[in-house]
Amino acid sequence: MKTLAKESIGEKLTSLAKRRGFVFPSSEIYGGAGATWDFGPVGVELKNNVKQSWWRTMVQLRDDVVGIDGAILMHPRVWEASGHVENFTDPLVECGNCRHRFRLDELPDGDALATDWRASRLDLSTVACPNCGQRRLADPRRFNLMFKTFVGPVEDSASVAWLRPETAQAIFVNFENVQQVTRRKLPFGIAQIGKAFRNEITPGNFIFRSREFEQMEMQYFATAADAPRLYDEWKRIRQTWHVENGIPPEKLRFRDHAPDERAHYAAAATDIEFEFPFGWKEFEGIHYRTDYDLRRHSEFSGKDLRYFDEASGERFIPHVVETSVGADRATYAILCAAYDEEPDKEGVRVVLRFKPHLAPYKVAVLPLSKNEKLVPLARDVWAAVRPAFMSTYDETQAIGRRYRRQDEIGTPLCVTVDFQSIEDRQVTIRERDSMAQIRVPIAELVDNLREKLGA
Numbered sequence: 001m002k003t004l005a006k007e008s009i010g011e012k013l014t015s016l017a018k019r020r021g022f023v024f025p026s027s028e029i030y031g032g033a034g035a036t037w038d039f040g041p042v043g044v045e046l047k048n049n050v051k052q053s054w055w056r057t058m059v060q061l062r063d064d065v066v067g068i069d070g071a072i073l074m075h076p077r078v079w080e081a082s083g084h085v086e087n088f089t090d091p092l093v094e095c096g097n098c099r100h101r102f103r104l105d106e107l108p109d110g111d112a113l114a115t116d117w118r119a120s121r122l123d124l125s126t127v128a129c130p131n132c133g134q135r136r137l138a139d140p141r142r143f144n145l146m147f148k149t150f151v152g153p154v155e156d157s158a159s160v161a162w163l164r165p166e167t168a169q170a171i172f173v174n175f176e177n178v179q180q181v182t183r184r185k186l187p188f189g190i191a192q193i194g195k196a197f198r199n200e201i202t203p204g205n206f207i208f209r210s211r212e213f214e215q216m217e218m219q220y221f222a223t224a225a226d227a228p229r230l231y232d233e234w235k236r237i238r239q240t241w242h243v244e245n246g247i248p249p250e251k252l253r254f255r256d257h258a259p260d261e262r263a264h265y266a267a268a269a270t271d272i273e274f275e276f277p278f279g280w281k282e283f284e285g286i287h288y289r290t291d292y293d294l295r296r297h298s299e300f301s302g303k304d305l306r307y308f309d310e311a312s313g314e315r316f317i318p319h320v321v322e323t324s325v326g327a328d329r330a331t332y333a334i335l336c337a338a339y340d341e342e343p344d345k346e347g348v349r350v351v352l353r354f355k356p357h358l359a360p361y362k363v364a365v366l367p368l369s370k371n372e373k374l375v376p377l378a379r380d381v382w383a384a385v386r387p388a389f390m391s392t393y394d395e396t397q398a399i400g401r402r403y404r405r406q407d408e409i410g411t412p413l414c415v416t417v418d419f420q421s422i423e424d425r426q427v428t429i430r431e432r433d434s435m436a437q438i439r440v441p442i443a444e445l446v447d448n449l450r451e452k453l454g455a
C-alpha cells in the first residue's frame with residue numbers, strides 16, 4: 001500500500017496538516033514567524049495524546065519514576081554549571097561573497113566536515129557555497145543556541161536569563177527535593193514534559209527542527225555499577241514505546257555516537273532514528289551521562305547533592321541515564337508512519353492509520369443528511385457517545401465526503417444515523433481501515449465502540 005514516492009509524502013503531509021487543522025505556520029497572517037508552528041484543533045489532540053502516551057508509559061505505569069513540571073526560566077548559574085553557556089554552540093559558516101549563513105553540517109558532505117572540524121583539520125577552501133557557488137566560505141565560528149533575555153526592567157549583565165534549551169536541568173536541580181519527599185532509593189527516575197527553545201541557525205523540515213519545541217525527558221538515577229545495564233534496558237523500553245505507537249520497527253534504528261561526537265562527560269550515547277520523508281533523522285536520544293550533571297550542580301551551587309546509600313553506608317553522586325524525545329518530532333514521525341493512500345473509485349483515499357489511543361477523535365457521528373428528522377436523533381447519539389470518547393459531529397456535505405474527511409484526520413470509527421435508525425433504533429458503525437460496516441442497536445453503541453477501539 002505504501003507505494004508513494006518518498007519525497008512527495010513530506011509535501012503531502014505538510015499540506016494535509018494545514019488543510020485539516022493539525023499544524024499551521026505561526027503568525028501566518030503576518031507572513032509567519034520563522035520556523036515556529038501552531039497546532040490546530042486536531043493537531044493539539046494528537047500531540048496531547050502522544051504526550052499522554054509517554055507520561056503513562058514513563059510515569060504512571062512504573063513504580064520507579066515520578067514526574068515534575070519545572071519552570072522555563074531558571075537561575076543563570078544553572079546554564080554555567082550545565083556547560084551550555086560555554087559549549088551549547090553550533091559551528092556557523094558564513095559565505096564571504098553572498099553573506100549566506102550555514103550550519104557546518106548542512107554543507108555538502110557536512111557530516112565529514114563536522115568530523116574534520118572536531119579534529120581541528122577542517123579545510124573549507126575547496127568547498128563551494130551552496131547558495132552562490134563561490135569558494136569563499138569562512139572558517140566556522142561558534143554560535144550559542146540559547147535565547148537570551150533579561151529579568152526585570154534593566155537590561156544588564158546581572159539580569160541575564162536564558163530560555164531553557166532543554167528540560168533536563170530542572171530535573172537535576174530538583175533531585176534532592178524529589179528524593180527527599182518521595183524517599184526513593186536508587187535506582188529511580190524523574191520525568192518531565194515541557195517547552196524548550198533553541199535559536200537554530202537553519203530550522204526546517206516542517207516541525208522537525210523549530211526554534212520552540214517540546215521535550216519529553218526522563219533522568220534515571222543509579223549507581224555507577226548499575227548504569228551501563230540500565231542504559232541498555234532503557235534503549236529497549238524506548239524502542240518498544242515507538243512501536244506501540246504505530247511506528248514500524250523497520251522505520252526505526254539506533255545510531256550509536258562515535259566517541260568524537262559524544263559530549264565529553266557522556267560514557268555512551270545513541271540516537272533513535274526514524275526514516276522521515278527527508279531521510280533517517282534522530283528523534284530520541286538515550287545518553288549515559290555519568291555523574292557529570294549532579295557533580296557540576298554540587299560544585300556550582302555549593303550544595304552537597306550526594307546520595308546516602310543505607311545498605312553500604314556510603315555517600316556518592318548518582319550516575320544518570322537519560323531518555324530525551326521531542327514531542328513534536330515524535331508526533332511528526334507518528335503522522336508519517338500513519339499516512340497511507342490507496343486507490344478507490346473516486347481516485348485516491350487518504351487515510352491516517354493512527355492507533356486508536358493517538359487518534360484526535362475516536363468516533364465521528366454523522367447523520368446521513370441534514371434532514372430535520374435525522375438531525376435530532378444524530379445529536380442524541382452524539383450526546384451519548386461524547387462522555388465516553390473524544391468525538392466529533394459533522395452534518396455538512398455528502399456522506400462519502402464526510403467519511404473521507406474523517407479518514408484524513410485518522411478517526412477510527414464513524415457512526416452513521418439514517419432514516420431506518422428512526423424506525424429500528426439502530427445505527428451503522430463504519431471502520432476506517434477496512435471500511436467495513438456493521439449495524440448495532442443504539443442502546444449497545446457505546447459498548448460496541450469501546451470493544452472496537454480496545455479502550
Ligand SMILES: [Zn+2]
Nearest residue numbers: 095098129132
Ligand atoms: Zn555564497
